[in-house]
Every structure is written in structure tokens, then in C-alpha cells.
Amino acid sequence: MSASRAKAAPQAAARRGRPPSTSLNQGVILDAALALVDREGPDALTLRRLGADLGANHTAVLRHFAGKDEILLGLAERLIAEAMDGFAPSGGWRRTLESLARRMRAACLAHPRVAVLVATRVARRDAEFHGADVVVGALRAAGFGDRDAARYYRSLVDTSLALAAYEASVVAxxxxxxxxxxxxxxxxxxxxxxxxxxxxxxxxxxxxxxxxDDQFETTLALILDAVELRAARL
Structure with a gap:
């Protein structure tokens, strides 16, 4: 390649909106991964393809993430963060859980192909910890002890995510x-x-x-009716 062509290559990439590899960070990479999966589906997400979309060698991505699995966990965190954005518990424990479940559903439906890919993962990051703290806090406010609050938290979250992911798979x-x-x-x-x-x-x-909509609200009500019934027996 001639010197002029070599010089033009990064300029062309910049004109296409791709950040140079020196500007990469986790947020930029996750933005690109989210857009790629939204646009082309889960199978499109490879390190080489992600690097190409970023205008960088895939090894540059690996300077910020240990591998593809860590990127998937980051995408799971993105969905939860979107659901938690601006959320504040209010109106009692049941309304708090209803609101949070609806927010998570909305985030999954906004990015259905991403939801199908990551809904079963444990993000183990701040947004997930925040959401877990809210759900557990609501269950403790309902009167449950720590052991039951932990059990019902797992059941509620897994069921809500399964329902949202199922719906997302239909949308996809x-x-x-x-x-x-x-x-x-x-x-x-x-x-x-x-x-x-x-x-x-x-x-x-x-x-x-x-x-x-009816299926989601009916299922959510059935689950929370059962939780409320158990709380009334305490």
C-alpha cells in the first residue's frame, strides 16, 4: 500500500464515524456491541466483527474486556441500567415490584435481540446490584425474613426475565x-x-x-398475588 493510501485509510474510517482505537473504552465498545446485535442479531457479535465496526483490530477490544463473555455481561448490565434509569421506589412494596418488572420488560423489548442473548446471565455489576437491592428491600418491607426475601427475589426476577425474554424472542x-x-x-x-x-x-x-400486554400483566399479577398471600400469613 502506498503512503498516501495508508494515510487515507484511517481518515476514511473516521469519516464513517468509527472511533480510532486509541479512543476505545468499555462504554464505546458496549455501544458498538449493542448496536450490532440490535441491527444484525446475536450471531453477528464476534470480536473480529466488533473490532471492524470500531475501526480497530479485535485485539484492541481485548485490552478493555477479557473476552466475548465479559462483553455479554456488559450488555446484560446495559439492559438493567436502562430499566433502572430514573427509578425510585414508591407507593408500597407491590407497586415497586410492578413498576420495576414493567421497566425491565420495556428495556428487553427495546433491545429484543440483546435480551434473547443475555437475559439468563448474571451481570454482577452495579445496576444489577441496585435492582436486586430494590427488589429485596420491597420483599423485606412486605414482612419477609431474610431467607424468604432471598428466595422470592430469585423467583420473581427469574420469572420476570423469562417472560420478558420470551416476548423479546417473539419480537426478534x-x-x-x-x-x-x-x-x-x-x-x-x-x-x-x-x-x-x-x-x-x-x-x-x-x-x-x-x-x-395482557399476558405480561396477568402473569405478573398472579405471581404478586401469591407473594401477597404469603405475606399476609406472616
Missing amino acids: LGSASREGDRLAWRREYLAVSPDRYPDLAAVAPHLAAADE
């Missing part, structure tokens, strides 16, 4: 597949034989109305 599907599944509730289920499936046929007209 192609639009044709999503629409086909939605139509099934209004088409195939309405057409089931009442002789063969009498109970299903009886409720079939209501199945389409149980959309994603």
Missing part, C-alpha cells in the same frame, strides 16, 4: 412469522371443532384478546 422473529402466529389465534383456534375440543372452542373467541 421475522414479521411474517410473528403475524402468522398472531393470526392463528383469530383463525385456526376459532375454527377448532367444538365436538372434539369443547372447552377450547368455548374460550377461543377470547384468546386473540389475550395479547402480549
Whole structure:
């Protein structure tokens, strides 16, 4: 490569908005990783591809993260931080848990491909610790002792994240597949034989109305009703 072409290469990268490797930090790398997964899906996230998007050799990324797994934990933290941004507990323990669950769902749906990739991970970072402290604090305020607060915290968080990740995986599907599944509730289920499936046929007209929002709120209410019932027995 000629000297003029070598000089032009980094300038071209800069014009495309890529930061030079000397300006890399964890925040910049996570921004690029989040954008890459949002745009192209989990399989696109490799160290080499990430380095290329940043205009740097992939070894420059490894100066800030020990490997891809640490980047995934950083992305998990990003989702939690987005959910916790501006959050303040209020209105009693149940309303606190409801609000936090809805915020986490919103963050997962804003980045569905990222949520599918990292929802099962333990971020072990400040935003996660903050969220855990809020949930445990709400459960202790409900009257639970430390052991039960720890158990119910794990159950509540895992169930809420599983539900949000499931919904995110649906959002991450192609639009044709999503629409086909939605139509099934209004088409195939309405057409089931009442002789063969009498109970299903009886409720079939209501199945389409149980959309994603209804499913999330119903499941959340069922879980928190159970927690509230146990708190009342203390």
C-alpha cells in the first residue's frame, strides 16, 4: 500500500464515524456491541466483527474486556441500567415490584435481540446490584425474613426475565412469522371443532384478546398475588 493510501485509510474510517482505537473504552465498545446485535442479531457479535465496526483490530477490544463473555455481561448490565434509569421506589412494596418488572420488560423489548442473548446471565455489576437491592428491600418491607426475601427475589426476577425474554424472542422473529402466529389465534383456534375440543372452542373467541400486554400483566399479577398471600400469613 502506498503512503498516501495508508494515510487515507484511517481518515476514511473516521469519516464513517468509527472511533480510532486509541479512543476505545468499555462504554464505546458496549455501544458498538449493542448496536450490532440490535441491527444484525446475536450471531453477528464476534470480536473480529466488533473490532471492524470500531475501526480497530479485535485485539484492541481485548485490552478493555477479557473476552466475548465479559462483553455479554456488559450488555446484560446495559439492559438493567436502562430499566433502572430514573427509578425510585414508591407507593408500597407491590407497586415497586410492578413498576420495576414493567421497566425491565420495556428495556428487553427495546433491545429484543440483546435480551434473547443475555437475559439468563448474571451481570454482577452495579445496576444489577441496585435492582436486586430494590427488589429485596420491597420483599423485606412486605414482612419477609431474610431467607424468604432471598428466595422470592430469585423467583420473581427469574420469572420476570423469562417472560420478558420470551416476548423479546417473539419480537426478534421475522414479521411474517410473528403475524402468522398472531393470526392463528383469530383463525385456526376459532375454527377448532367444538365436538372434539369443547372447552377450547368455548374460550377461543377470547384468546386473540389475550395479547402480549395482557399476558405480561396477568402473569405478573398472579405471581404478586401469591407473594401477597404469603405475606399476609406472616
